[in-house]
Amino acid sequence: MLNDMQTMDDLLDNCANEPIRIPGAIQPHGALLTLLETDWTVQQASANAWQMLNIGSDVQPGDPLVRWLGEAQTEALRDAVQDADLHSLDPLPMQFAGQAFDGLLHRHDGLLFLELEPVATQASMQGLGPRLTRTLRRLQSAKSLDDLYAISVSEIRALTGYDRVMIYRFEEEGHGQVIAESATADLDAYLGLFFPATDIPQQARELYRLNWLRIIPDAAYVPAPLVPALRPDTGEPLDMSHSVLRSVSPIHCQYMHNMGVRSSMSISLLKDERLWGLISCGNREPLQVPHTLRSACQTIGQVLSMQISLLEDQQTQRQRLAKHHMLDRLSRAMNESADDVYNGLLENSQALLTLVDAHGAAVIIDGQVHLVGQCPSTEQVSALQQWLQNRPGSVFETSSLGAVFPDAQAYQRVASGLLAFSLPKPVANGVLWFRAEVRGSVEWSGNPQQAKRVVNDRLQPRESFALWEQQVEGKARAWSAGEVYAVSDLRRSALEADLSRQVLREKEAVRARDELVAVVSHDLRSPLTVIVMQCGMMQRVINADATASTKRLNSAVDILQRASSRMTSLLEDLLDTSKIEAGRYFIDAERLEVSQLFEDAWSLLTPLALSKFIDLTFHAEPDLTIFADPERMFQVLSNLVGNAIKFTPKAGSVKVTAAGEGDHVVFTVVDTGEGIRSDQLPHVFERYWRRREGNPSGTGLGLYISQGIVRVHGGELTASSEEGVGSEFRFTVPRASMAS
Incomplete structure (x- = not known):
């Protein structure tokens, strides 16, 4: 038995790979x-x-x-x-x-x-134009999909003379169903019947997708081979994928014979460049449909494809709008929930089920499973959610869960249908809706288990197309496109509500931090000032009695005074950083002479430069004025120049310049220091960069704050550097207008 099954599998693989293109x-x-x-x-x-x-x-x-x-x-x-x-x-x-x-x-x-x-006689083509126009108008005026299908099959049959014309729609599982039919009275009806997926192999479906129309005037034909058999230029078989005359598979010809059909024509129906279905025409006798008439039928198929897309989209939109009120209710519940946003869904459990007409739902919050209505067990839902988390896509839907997730066969009576959304990893939250199994029967055109058979080690198509009824288990009522859209909309609302709460929490945390920094800064600044003053008084007393012991004491007081000053500086920097990050850093801008700014900076920084024999120069264009906050601009300049002096070796140079450039004044601070490594340069304006540079004496916030000050002024602070040559810091400030 195993060998027979293996033989059938091998032959089916051969059929799927049959060289129908060549x-x-x-x-x-x-x-x-x-x-x-x-x-x-x-x-x-x-x-x-x-x-x-x-x-x-x-x-x-x-x-x-x-x-x-x-x-x-x-x-x-x-x-x-x-x-x-x-x-x-x-x-x-x-x-x-x-x-x-x-x-x-x-x-x-x-x-x-x-x-x-x-070309046969043109008599049959007379009046084709007006008839085609009338048909297209009828198609465009159809108000429902059923009307659209009925018009198409009846018009094509009237135009061509085929015994039977039917519309065959592909289902999710791969098989197809006849959803419209026009046939002579003496033929068995196929309307509503299903045909197995193996009747049209995947590669044949791809050719249907590439070509709008396919015709076989007489399935009993004797093929006319190509001469020569292979392409002279490549030595390969000729790819005839788009050929109208391409010979078809012998298996398909036998299939037509078994079906009682001698000639056929298929018109592809596409939606979003995907093969949606076929208009399938069949005749018991040979029938040659002229090219002009085939073109008219192809036009009908193309218009039908567009109309199917249009009417399906309209139907989906109506379903989606019908869910609008329920979606609003659930969205409000999530926004108003005192706890997690998903608790709002649990508090409106009936609305949650009604949204997609489900029998049960599971809401997963931080890994905890909450069940509503008819559901699998908590453990089963947890395993299902873990499986969903590893699948692509944000929304998942199926009406045969056991077919894609075998573990679900254990609870298919309560959950054969699944519609679910999950949030991106690592968040484990999600919502799952379940539909119970609907036991029933499906009518097939022939037994799908006997769609192919083996005769003398050759694969043969099935011989019987008689009605065959199959009992169906593990299948639920399918989810509509409107229900799938509703779940997608709810997921978006959940993400927005959750994100809104995160933003609110972060704002509260920032506000609390700002208040803490302000309080700490204020409460510590006063005692630190007292400590610095007391240290000064102690130094004066100690200096009056210069002994070996008082010198050691004086050194200790000096260390304490420097530490207190550094702590005061750190508090000021933290307060400035907090304001910058919160977007509440304000300046009091006024007209400012650049020459005066440079003079003040020179007076403060020259002693520091002289202690290292550094040549410090300031140069500004005459009568240069800026519109800036004097205190904050002095803070930026002193920070940049101070850093340049600090990191420039003895006997080096630091040059500070200012020049007008359009509506801005450009300041540059250039040093001859060791420079900044290329891997460190992108990080110089980050907070606490001093740790990267091994600069224990600074707070690590100076450049970060300086950049924030410059940006508040409407300018930009940048840095460039070359190791062993030096660094250049450049910033811009708005130029003061004559009216300022």
């Missing part, structure tokens, strides 16, 4: 030529081309096209393909030995394909 032959109701446009030679021809086009056997592939088509038709073809889009040439009229042909053209894989179909 059959090496065509259906013989037309002829095929492939052309190389660089030299206009025929590369390959179908074996029936000589007879159909009345060409002598001395003409062979590799010969110029003119030998195949004649001078006039060759020139007409060359001019047409060079001057026009190939779709606009659909078809190109041609004639051979008194027989009219439709020339169908497309380019693929470096070749020009010319497919030639004999």
